[in-house]
Amino acid sequence: xxxxxxxxxxxxxxxxxxxxRYRREAYGFVIAAxxxxxxxxxxxxxxxxxxxxxxxxxxxxxxxALAREEFGVLAPTVFREWGVTTSEDIGSxxxxxxxxxxxxxxxxxSIEDFRAGPDLLEALAGSSPPILGAGRPRSPxxxxxxxxxxxx
Numbered sequence: 001x002x003x004x005x006x007x008x009x010x011x012x013x014x015x016x017x018x019x020x021r022y023r024r025e026a027y028g029f030v031i032a033a034x035x036x037x038x039x040x041x042x043x044x045x046x047x048x049x050x051x052x053x054x055x056x057x058x059x060x061x062x063x064x065a066l067a068r069e070e071f072g073v074l075a076p077t078v079f080r081e082w083g084v085t086t087s088e089d090i091g092s093x094x095x096x097x098x099x100x101x102x103x104x105x106x107x108x109x110s111i112e113d114f115r116a117g118p119d120l121l122e123a124l125a126g127s128s129p130p131i132l133g134a135g136r137p138r139s140p141x142x143x144x145x146x147x148x149x150x151x152x
Contacts, residue, residue, distance in 0.1 A: 011100040022093055026082035030063070030093050034103075037062025053106065056113025059094065060087045064123050075124040087117025 006014075012027045037054055038046060040062070045051045054062070067075040084090065091114025097103040 006101065008102055011097070011102045015096045015100055019096065021083050022089065023082040026079075026084050027093055027097065029066070029082070030059075030090065030097065031102075033063040033066045034059060036066050056087075056091055056094075056109070057117060060090055060114065060117045060120070063090060064118075064120075067124055073125075076121045079121065079124060085121055087114045087120050089120070090114055090117070 008028075008031070009024070012024050015027070016022075016024060034054065037059060038052060041052065067079065071078045079085065084093075088111065091111045094103060094114070095105070095111060098105045
């Protein structure tokens with residue numbers, strides 16, 4: 001199945017039928033953070049598909065930035081409610097979306113890229129600025145607002 005043949009939310013429901021550990025909203029938030037993080041890249045990197053590809057740590061940083069912006073001090077609570085407590089959880093969702101054809105990965109991409117991430121809940125609760133995303137525009141894709149765009 002190629003990217004985009006199955007609707008995003010149908011794919012998420014299919015994933016959740018096999019593995020219901022994460023709430024549906026968490027998958028939408030991964031896509032929103034992916035889009036926002038890519039938008040925050042320098043223009044020359046955005047225009048080059050090879051360089052536009054995000055690493056696991058870049059996506060985690062983008063998720064932290066968007067979560068702080070969207071949820072503020074409630075971000076750790078929201079993530080706990082969604083079942084997302086570690087950077088590895090983000091990687092698990094990413095690779096589930098890859099498996100169902102909603103995202104693509106390179107041969108060198110690995111769940112290990114996410115295992116080395118920060119303590120997610122501690123980072124969400126902290127006041128330090130995220131690595132990526134400072135001063136970036138708000139994401140046009142919002143979880144629950146329909147089909148999220150997949151540009152990365």
